[in-house]
Amino acid sequence: MRIASLGFRTDLMVRGLGGSQISDRGSHLVVRTPANPVYWWGNFLLLRERPGVGDWPGWVAEFTREFPAAEHLALGLDSGDGNVEDTAGLEALSMDVLVDTVLTADSLRPPTSQPAAEIRPLLSDADWAQIARLRMSLTEGPPDPHLSQFADVKTRESRSIAEAGHGAWFGAFVDGELVCGAGLFSDGSGLARFQNVETHPSFRRRGLANALVHQLGTWGLAQLSASRLVVVADPGYHAIDMYRNLGFEDAEHQVLLQRPPSA
Known part of the structure; x- marks a missing residue:
């Protein structure tokens, strides 16, 4: 499965360097980190296509089949536009929808001041x-x-x-x-x-x-x-302005769907 999302492509690059197991099921990838089973985004499914209305329960069941002992739930979408269908269906499943911004730079501007450190x-x-x-x-x-x-x-x-x-x-x-x-x-x-x-x-x-x-x-x-630096940031947090001031530019959006163990 070719990864279109730059955010997930570099996530999986790091996961692979860290020893995670990545299995291609055709319609999705299974990312597993045996050394850290409670790491949500080290143990998740990456879906190749955006599920339509009514499809989310099937993916929840697929996650449970792959991770029967997991208390969390984590699904990623391999797209860069940040769009999610059937948000009502996700809400019914107590899923949180996170849409982060992926920024890139091929050079950096120096900071305006140098702290004493x-x-x-x-x-x-x-x-x-x-x-x-x-x-x-x-x-x-x-x-x-x-x-x-x-x-x-x-x-x-x-x-x-x-x-x-x-x-x-x-x-x-x-x-x-x-x-x-x-x-x-x-x-x-x-x-x-x-x-x-x-x-x-x-x-x-x-x-x-x-x-x-x-x-x-x-x-x-x-x-x-x-040749290309990649960073992922919460669009609502002030740190994203720091990256932009250093020369990073918005490239795409990364969609993460998760349910904590307590939900």
């Missing part, structure tokens, strides 16, 4: 441990051991991809503390996909992510022989 690749065990802690700082409510385990597994996967030579994870350090981080991975195809641009809540609005994305993207264009 050391920006560099993660190198040591201590560096990588800070990424997991940063991810946990973004959650609200009491500590969740399941979320902590998920963050640890994702961090180990990202480190293995970077250490295999498929990219890097950069951090912005203030007084030795990692307060902003992001990854950039490529399979050598010319596409490089950003991963998890995250800033500690206490250090936001200081230009850290702006400077980090620029430095990491510039590194990727040179060191990964990438």
